[in-house]
Amino acid sequence: MRALVVYESMFGNTRDVAEAIAAGLGEHADVTVAEVATAPTVMGEMLDLLVVGGPTHAFGLSRETTRASAVDQSDQPLVSSGLGLRDWLADLRVEPGLRAATFDTHADKPNLPGSAAAAARRRLRRLRLRVIAPPESFYVEGMTGPLRAGELERARAWGRHLATEVTAALTAG
Numbered sequence: 001m002r003a004l005v006v007y008e009s010m011f012g013n014t015r016d017v018a019e020a021i022a023a024g025l026g027e028h029a030d031v032t033v034a035e036v037a038t039a040p041t042v043m044g045e046m047l048d049l050l051v052v053g054g055p056t057h058a059f060g061l062s063r064e065t066t067r068a069s070a071v072d073q074s075d076q077p078l079v080s081s082g083l084g085l086r087d088w089l090a091d092l093r094v095e096p097g098l099r100a101a102t103f104d105t106h107a108d109k110p111n112l113p114g115s116a117a118a119a120a121r122r123r124l125r126r127l128r129l130r131v132i133a134p135p136e137s138f139y140v141e142g143m144t145g146p147l148r149a150g151e152l153e154r155a156r157a158w159g160r161h162l163a164t165e166v167t168a169a170l171t172a173g
């Protein structure tokens with residue numbers, strides 16, 4: 001089976017999670033990982049699973065204003081300096097029924113609501129994709145990270161789990 005992981009990331013945490021998810025998927029699938037500015041917006045028929053993730057900004061998907069604010073919070077260049085996931089999702093052209101899952105990174109604060117993964121999932125459902133898992137959050141310390149201990153292992157396990165689910169569904173026909 002073939003999977004594509006598309007991510008947006010400011011400081012590198014979501015990129016690292018995306019790569020860990022891809023490593024888990026890669027135990028059972030052919031996987032491509034793409035930063036959102038370089039990701040295709042038209043999905044080929046050969047794809048079996050689309051996984052989409054980004055950082056939670058202002059309770060949801062990033063906007064131009066929140067990305068500008070991220071620039072002020074780091075002395076390093078941003079990983080995603082152009083397009084955001086919100087814009088990419090608006091341009092996405094895909095066959096209904098494609099299996100999909102969404103993830104985000106989120107501040108490690110139990111009472112902070114909102115999730116980029118939940119917002120992305122709503123958009124994918126509107127495009128009639130078949131979302132096969134609840135939105136998954138991976139937690140960062142502070143605003144810029146690092147990831148909480150163990151999150152990369154959890155991301156890899158999540159990727160492995162998604163691949164197993166899709167492989168089983170494809171085998172069952």
Ligand SMILES: Cc1cc2nc3c(=O)[nH]c(=O)nc-3n(C[C@H](O)[C@H](O)[C@H](O)COP(=O)(O)O)c2cc1C
Nearest residue numbers: 009010011012013014055056057058059105107143
């Ligand atoms: C402008 C801005 C707004 C943010 N708003 C939220 C928020 O509403 N909820 C939250 O959990 N984290 C929030 N964060 C923290 C981000 O989730 C965190 O920076 C991100 O997970 C780090 O991932 P990245 O390195 O891939 O960008 C915000 C960060 C920035 C820069």
